Amino acid sequence: MPETTYILAVLAITFSITFALRAAPFAVLGTLQESTLVEELSRWMPVGVLGILAVTAFRGSVVGLPGTAIYAVPALAVTIAVHLLCGRRTLLSVTLGTATFVSLVNLL
Amino acid sequence: MPESAQLTACGAIVAPVGRRAKVLAGITDSFSAGLGIFPFGIALGLLVMQLGLPWWVAPALSLSAFAGSLELLLVGMIATVEPLAAVAITVFVVNFRHVFYAFSFPRHLVRNRFARLYATYAMIDEVYAVNAALPKSHQSAARILAMQVACEIYWVGGGLVGVLIASLLLGPIKGLEFALCTLFTVLALDAFRSRRQIPSVMLAGASIAIALVVAPGVALFVAMLIFVGLLLVRYAIDRHHTGRSESA
Numbered sequence: 001m002p003e004t005t006y007i008l009a010v011l012a013i014t015f016s017i018t019f020a021l022r023a024a025p026f027a028v029l030g031t032l033q034e035s036t037l038v039e040e041l042s043r044w045m046p047v048g049v050l051g052i053l054a055v056t057a058f059r060g061s062v063v064g065l066p067g068t069a070i071y072a073v074p075a076l077a078v079t080i081a082v083h084l085l086c087g088r089r090t091l092l093s094v095t096l097g098t099a100t101f102v103s104l105v106n107l108l
Numbered sequence: 109m110p111e112s113a114q115l116t117a118c119g120a121i122v123a124p125v126g127r128r129a130k131v132l133a134g135i136t137d138s139f140s141a142g143l144g145i146f147p148f149g150i151a152l153g154l155l156v157m158q159l160g161l162p163w164w165v166a167p168a169l170s171l172s173a174f175a176g177s178l179e180l181l182l183v184g185m186i187a188t189v190e191p192l193a194a195v196a197i198t199v200f201v202v203n204f205r206h207v208f209y210a211f212s213f214p215r216h217l218v219r220n221r222f223a224r225l226y227a228t229y230a231m232i233d234e235v236y237a238v239n240a241a242l243p244k245s246h247q248s249a250a251r252i253l254a255m256q257v258a259c260e261i262y263w264v265g266g267g268l269v270g271v272l273i274a275s276l277l278l279g280p281i282k283g284l285e286f287a288l289c290t291l292f293t294v295l296a297l298d299a300f301r302s303r304r305q306i307p308s309v310m311l312a313g314a315s316i317a318i319a320l321v322v323a324p325g326v327a328l329f330v331a332m333l334i335f336v337g338l339l340l341v342r343y344a345i346d347r348h349h350t351g352r353s354e355s356a
Contacts (some may be wrong), residue, residue: 007165022229025207048335080293083297090294
């Protein structure tokens with residue numbers, strides 16, 4: 001059982017490093033705001049970063065529940081189909097896709 | 109696809125006007141993210157109790173880190189009393205991706221100094237992702253902050269619910285974390301606005317493929333590094349080409 005002081009130290013370290021990582025680039029960017037590099041990166045990055053997050057989240061779900069990859073693929077297909085066919089309503093697509101996965105995992 | 113058609117497809121042609129409408133839009137944005145965050149919070153609370161840590165570790169971690177995957181890792185590290193240096197390195201590696209968000213997170217919209225500090229502290233994956241998928245005209249300080257506060261409430265609230273469930277010995281719902289995967293997928297679809305994005309998608313695909321093979325344990329971190337590296341190469345090649353065509 002860890003001591004309270006140890007837990008508090010972990011919390012302090014976590015807060016400082018996380019905040020510094022989130023804040024530091026803005027300080028540097030202040031001087032780069034006009035640069036074409038930053039402009040291009042801000043245009044190119046979002047779709048790629050979101051794709052990478054999607055893949056790692058997919059992997060996280062499947063690794064966390066071994067043997068569920070066969071359920072995750074159709075659930076993801078439902079998510080994409082609902083999103084493209086039902087007017088890109090995020091909450092609807094996320095709800096139906098997740099419900100598909102949860103039902104398959106728990107009922108089959 | 110023309111921009112106007114895209115906006116119609118999103119179901120929101122007009123950008124929200126007025127503070128109230130913007131805050132409401134931010135809270136609405138948070139719902140889809142909340143579906144992923146809240147169960148994640150529950151998982152955190154359950155894990156804290158399962159490992160025999162004091163209940164307040166769940167909300168305290170959520171407030172100090174405010175980053176899902178990292179918190180689950182840290183709970184395990186606290187339970188086994190890992191050295192603080194190992195904790196520091198883990199936090200640095202797992203959260204390093206946030207460095208790249210600054211390039212395309214519209215923090216400059218937030219004028220108030222304290223609100224800006226909060227917006228920086230609360231720049232989590234989900235908030236970055238939802239904002240990145242919004243058209244520029246729809247982004248605003250009130251909308252960003254409202255979503256951030258809502259997400260933090262889901263996180264801390266989810267953790268407390270997890271603690272409660274663990275003390276009542278109820279089982280969690282398996283597979284709910286899949287909501288995060290569906291959310292990021294849907295947002296990636298929305299961010300894919302034109303054919304001009306195809307190179308970015310291909311570079312991101314290559315990055316994550318390499319990362320999963322080379323370093324599956326820290327795939328997110330490695331993929332981000334490779335992706336940004338590839339974008340820098342792309343930028344250099346683009347410049348080289350435009351430089352040549354101008355001089356020709």
